[in-house]
Amino acid sequence: MANITIKDIAKALNFSVSTISKALNNSYEISPETRKIVIDYANEHKYKPNRLAKSLKIGQTNSIGVIVSSYFSSTFLAQILDGIHKASFEAGYDIIIMQSFENIDTEKASLDALVSKGVDGILLSPVSEVSNSEYINYIHENHCPVVLFDRINPDLKTTKIGVNEYRGALEATQHLITINRKRILFITGDKFGENNQRIQGFKKALKNLDIPINPRYMVYCNLENVDEIDEKISSSLLELKKQNIMPNAIFGATDTITMRSLGILANLGINVPEDIAVIGFANTDIAFSLNPALSTIRQPAKDMGYLALKKLIELIDLEATTGKKTQVEETILLETSIQIRKSTTLS
Amino acid sequence: MANITIKDIAKALNFSVSTISKALNNSYEISPETRKIVIDYANEHKYKPNRLAKSLKIGQTNSIGVIVSSYFSSTFLAQILDGIHKASFEAGYDIIIMQSFENIDTEKASLDALVSKGVDGILLSPVSEVSNSEYINYIHENHCPVVLFDRINPDLKTTKIGVNEYRGALEATQHLITINRKRILFITGDKFGENNQRIQGFKKALKNLDIPINPRYMVYCNLENVDEIDEKISSSLLELKKQNIMPNAIFGATDTITMRSLGILANLGINVPEDIAVIGFANTDIAFSLNPALSTIRQPAKDMGYLALKKLIELIDLEATTGKKTQVEETILLETSIQIRKSTTLS
DNA sequence: TTGTATGCGTTATCAC
């Protein structure tokens, strides 16, 4: 609105517009006296450069776009965003966050909006493997670099940063087996697909030791509704009890599942870890505060976000210096860490 | 980069630039045939309007800036941001999030950056009461509307959305007294100041019933370090035990404090709620999964974010239609809700 | 119904 421009300064100080511009940008061409006059005047009148105009002129905005699926308030995503924010702050980039709400069209619209805004790069956690892969490749090749994080889509010819969930699940399962808990109830989401790396890791660990995979020990929950999760876990346990094949361990594939399981077991009067040991993927510090303290597989969420943005900026810089598209196709899988607490500690 | 512009389309189709512009904007001046030709060409060549140029021209960006303090991964803040996102998505605005990291200079820099980017409005959770109030007022009056959320600074002449923490604390304390727990340990942050509404509400509840306020029951933690919190809570409890003035209730002023308290009590072998009842401010769903389930005062974080953005857009629209600054100075306090669970339920 | 010209606030080239 009432914004003072370099043109105003030029008029007030009887200089030309270009002199003001140069003075404000510390150009060596300008005499120290003039520069001082200009800068003092600018400060005094709270001059703020119009970055829109600058960006339009120089062709870059110093801002990057981030598209996440949804569930903004999940701890996991918040940690990723935290890492992204940290890296962008350090690098002097602004970030614009958009949500795809697990919808392919919304994802495409977000992509378009970001390109329209002229972001220098895009960080994307794709809706699905099939989502807009050709379109994303198109943007990556014709507009600005795209880096994928969390969910990895092999069709995309770009840098990808994910988590080695396979190994995380494998190690957690092995841990359960080590403490001699082999009747493991695996509780997961119903939309993950059998190709999900957590399921694969779990199965592999059993296979390694020739432990048969019991389909009755696989529980699939609708993750969109907490009450449904509770109901599903609860009824599964009761059913197994009736059939006299009670598990002696639970492996939760998501933080919600794992947390809720603990609460439900307490309600059912089942002792943890004596009757049932519990471990699961979870990224919250609260695991410690639970009673019993919960053993978890932790994903390096913040690191992932941080690294993803770093990698994106590398690509941006690379293109800026070489002036051409770079054909990097790197895939980085960060390792999880396992934290053994009371819920899987047998005394 | 390889971006097609309306100029390119004009050249290719042998029309003037303004014809293309009008056709793309569905102007009634353009014949349906021409429009179709233009739009088809645009789609085919994946034309994306340059919003920088458009914004520069029309003087608005359709984006709003959000400045939060820090602790991006706190559940509370994430929920606020979730609400903001929801409202901005509905209204068709992009949001740019910045962090002040509890630093006044960073706050000012963020403010400047947002103004420079030409945001249509700013949502701010100020660093402190004294922070940049004159400067914020200046921006509000000369650049774009500013709406405050969460932390409310009375010096600022604008719309403010907060939470009635006073009443929340009052009710929680009353609840403890109702179950006959009057030796209440109040654990809070060390940087809140005595004017903090949670402290005031707590004290008021005691005063109402002529219960003396025991300074030894006030514990102040450095919230920046979890280990320090644990240490502080733990040592306070042991010290009080030694002095034979063990409290029979704990009121935690933040989610971290409350959660950690439960964990520590479990470690110390103190029974909840038999020996010590626990209630506190907390915005996580995990309260249910805790054992015992934790009684909480919940702040309507998502609603607050949602409403704040709504109000901001109201201001933006108002200015756009009336063409002048509006002198609204509204303060809205949303009510908390209290959730009684096992940790304060005496059988 | 379409075209011409101008300007939004900057930076950059080139001349003085």
Place this chain on the structure above:
DNA sequence: GTGATAACGCATACAA
């Protein structure tokens, strides 16, 4: 050391 001018991509007042 400083200034005139063009250009970034778009919207729009006005002319035709």
